[in-house]
Amino acid sequence: MERVVVSMQDPDQGVKTRSQRLFITVIPHTAAGGDVVAWLIRKYCISEEEALHLGTLLVQHGYLYSLREPRSLVLRPDDTPYRFQVRCRGSAIYLTKKNIRKQGALVGHEKEHYDQLHRKINHTWDLVVMQAREQLRAAKQRRKGDRLVIACQEQTYWLVNRPPPGVPSVLEQGPERSSCTAGGVQMTKNTEFYKQEMERCRKALTRARVKSSVCLEAYLKFSSQRGPHDPMMSGCLPSNPWVTDDDSYWTFNAPSVAVPTKLRVERWAFSFQELLEDPVGRGHFMDFLGTEFSAENLSFWEACEGLRHGEQAQVRAAVDAIYQQFLAPGAARWVNIDSRTMERTLEGLRQPHRYVLDEAQLHIYMLMKKDSYPRFLKSAAYRDLLAEAVVPPEAKRRVFPFMRKPPHANPSPALLPASHSGEPVTAASGPECGDGGT
């Protein structure tokens, strides 16, 4: 903010200032609110609304104060005169004057503030004391104009720094953070810390990187592919529930709806992950695998997900169950893993932990992704799904607002039967909401 205010006060490029007539006194170096707004608009290429907002923030933080209504911390875009607050020095002078007047009898927080300021602007302290003395001495002869300015200045200062009860303070901060710049370091930057940093750098140096052009092209491709599926970019059919208060969009797109929408079925072709994350898509894929007698692959993958994201206490039992069902010789739903992976997996099973089946799981995942998934997308089953998919009709615009019904309530996922809460939930399955959304 300092940067903005400094450039505003620039004698050549800054806001035009003039001597302003206020009642019968003349105040030098004032800027009209309207001029401040115009300057902000020009300098930062922003709209009037934004310039007004920024200007008001400057007033609220005490960088500018109004000469007409110092208690109103708003920037008025008219000829209301404003002046730039002299930061730090202004309040230092105020407190020094008080100190001198009351012979050092500043109250608690004022004394603290006084000391703080003293430390902060130590090098100009003599100047401050001099100015304070000068101001006090000249007080009686003070020109009405100066007195008015100083009164406004001080009023604004205290309004900003000590807001009356009930008024939010702009200077409020969140809980204290320790950061490098503040110097309040919680973590000792010991040799261990730097050694770790260097080790990370060394590893990073050997990392394989991809050319920027390749990476950035990928964003273009991703965004253009997903654009039609992004409600904020392309709208949604029948309508956006938040705009029309009609939640049919959610009914049409419920997690386990009987007939998915066209856009949804299209998304299954974007990536294997997209297909698996959708319970309806995953269900159809499982059916397809059944026709190819490889459904155990997907079941194995699901069981491994359950292990990875499941309860710590169940890890051993889960590993055992998976081994018995999918990996043991003669298992009921034996999965075909290459011998090297199988060997390493069996080795790891001696010390079961939640990641012990990661390699096997990845192998099966890649098998499905590279093999079964492309076949699924080319299959008649998928083609039929696309053909049968529904395209919701666009909601007719309601002409009369009072014809709108109040938004429907629907059952919270937390109300569902207990069977849902105990089991480890895999990525794709979500709460069964919106099905009965009437």
Next chain:
Amino acid sequence: MATDGLHENQTLASLKSEAESLKGKLEEERAKLHDVELHQVAERVEALGQFVMKTRRTLKGHGNKVLCMDWCKDKRRIVSSSQDGKVIVWDSFTTNKEHAVTMPCTWVMACAYAPSGCAIACGGLDNKCSVYPLTFDKNENMAAKKKSVAMHTNYLSACSFTNSDMQILTASGDGTCALWDVESGQLLQSFHGHGADVLCLDLAPSETGNTFVSGGCDKKAMVWDMRSGQCVQAFETHESDINSVRYYPSGDAFASGSDDATCRLYDLRADREVAVYSKDSIIFGASSVDFSLSGRLLFAGYNDYTINVWDVLKGSRVSILFGHENRVSTLRVSPDGTAFCSGSWDHTLRVWA
């Protein structure tokens, strides 16, 4: 290591300068493959049209600053937490409050909705992350079934369930992140490497689901392997605290919002910063960021009470949204991308669409 003996007598200062020079070398390496800027590549892309988004819902009920919020997977319910210790679950579509719990601490800076929709997690100045099962039973006191899961040595700044209700990832002012088992409260993995408070985290949407990114007061964004606890990538281009990090929907990049008044985009494959979203007229810090579903738009809430909407590809600002009367502290796009919700120090939450 063989070189340990050599380094034994080095002072802290020389270690620090060695680390700095290594970082410099890393930046040089990263620059070698940087053959084009994002906005150049994006010149071919059609500019976005007029952008109109309005507040569609205002949620009033918190008696103090709203600090955090999260969406339920059902696309309409949200959980929010505030400075006075209140945590509220709303059906934001109807604006009804469904649950409310008062934490025994103030400044509840983190809250999260469980994937099943049956529980919430929250924490703050109590240095803990607690999980509350959601119950509609009139006779049950929600606070009675509370589970204390995470224990840090400083405030909790962020928390998130992983792919299930069984695990929680936390970030803390004690400079670490940690992965916990909800049922037993056991620490499964801890992540050390930040040099100051960690303020935010986000899980990667990758298919092999094993990484997350965190941002901190040390101006670093770090990407972690959840299995090994190792930092696999780090980025240090911000000039101040990083308040928020969020993955790009494809998982190949993430955005960050910082007190230095900029948002930045980091690509994980190119291993570098690829875009900076800033404007001279934006002088207050960005507190929270999130992408629209297609990743074309980046929404960022700022400490100057506004929300700026950025065109991710072209790097320009699409729109500025006014409405909040104090800092915007939290912002999340809904799971189906139909709206986003912002929470503010003005005690309210707004849903925009």
